[in-house]
Amino acid sequence: MSDQGQMDNSSALSTTFMTPNYDEEIVTICNKMNSNNFGASVVPVFFYLVFMLSVLGNGLILYLLLKFENIKTVTNFFILNLVLSDLLFTLPLPFWGYYHSDQWIFGMTSCRMLASMFYIGFYSSILFLTMMTVDRYMAVVHAIYAARTRNTFYIYMVSGTVWAITFLSAIPKFKLYRTREDTFYNMTLCEEMGYAVDEMNTWKLVGYYQQLVMFYVLPLIIILYCYTMIIIKLHFSKMHDKHKAIKLIFFIVVAFFLCWTPYSVIIFIKALQISRDFIDEDCDETIDYAFFICRNIAYFHCCINPFFYTFVGTKFRRHLSLMLGRWAMCGSRYRMSSLSSKMSEYSPQTIYE
Template structure:
């Protein structure tokens, strides 16, 4: 069987549930059986892993922020927004994991909503990581002038701008995504309801958007900022300077390792747009999993390595262990009371 099969829409086995078109020219649809089978094996388990660790890690940071930290500081407000971005991205993963191993059973409306939530979290996460890097650059390299500019108004405006860019970037996903029936895969949640030429153009636009706005520009800015930060630290008498430089190196390395393979595959998709290549599709599934794993390690780089958050975390565990000890020592004398935890 060839990679592409020409079929007339009037005799198509694929049923578009939102719109129908009557064209004399045939529409070429790729046969994706092999890549779909591979995705059904490679994607779900990894999505559940990312969901579990991402939800636990980011929820713990959110708890520590709200309980022990002042939100009305520049750094903490950016961390709060990053956590919200990661959680938005994470909460939709179980739905996509189930979808890859079965079919879409949650309806057309949920297809649009969940895809929008997913991409809003995804886009805003990258932008907030970039913004936090820029803020660190200002605080270290331009410390004197930054004291005048790094005010709450600055962080509010930057956060609003990032959320607006993320929402606007997601609009094409919301418009194009919908459900349709496929003779092989069942009900799908993907770009549908429009002529194939228009869908391919919007896919191409999305690929360029991903490469330029959410990879190349952030990567260049991150490399530039952290290079100047390292140079600044090198010429200052800072305590634990080597530790700070190592942390910066790990942050940049993690971003590069997680996102470069995925965007390389995106570039290959741009080059081979309109063709059917199972090898590229399979590589896309694998590299996308690696990229999405970055939301799990964000908490460790931006909070848990910090002295304050580690101290807060140790406080939580001490309180938890002490409450368990008191409960076990008194359980033989009296019935358990919820107040034990808070004493």
């Protein structure tokens, strides 16, 4: 079974049963029950938690954007796309959480559609973070040029390119993911399948290196370069509160690095194992435990995005305060109205009637 891209049913079974080829020597299949049980108990809870936090955080940002902001500005349009990417990424998580704890009960079409939706959100979220970084770099370091080029056509072109890249990158997932009945374990699985072992390993390698290069190494290099240049520019500027801006930039880079680096290292190790035809004769489960833990850390980044990119910003904090203030005022008016109605019940006129 494939664990590339995070949607394998590792909680149920980590081994793949292949059609016997009597011209080849028999290969011992590992049954990694300990790591599978660990995944079955930890992964669903974490997926549900990430889903709730992401929907609450990104949903609130979406509401504030639509309620108080002009969506057509460059920054707000990028934030809107980032929010949609994070929501697209997290909406399938409850389905995968249930799958890890039991089996796939949602049908073939849902298997393909939810896998594709997950990867589109997964890839586009990282690319929009990168594009937002580039846009901030242009606005700070090349302010004059950016003022001439940051227009409606610019944001539509960049956003359209990001979505096109992510849709194309997710096509193999839609093609490979399907359901099958596992008679040995008496359950329905949703996984990458349909090709011979060598072909599936090739598809796995393509997916691993695509994820490593396009959605980790290149974004990390771009983010580090852009924020380094921004820090240098701010350091020599007379900008008010520039130390707060530098501190925020530092936390953004550190959060991206800490969330994605451990998981990318695990993906790289798995790619090396496939490339070298690695056979785990000792059935060591260390890499499986590390995979579950590092993947969960990486997924949590979509919950951090709302905090770093909006709640820390002055505008969104002001909008949030305004919204909460209105709610508090409405609540206060409601309480005063209720209190007045209750007081009227005990007014002198009421008592003597």
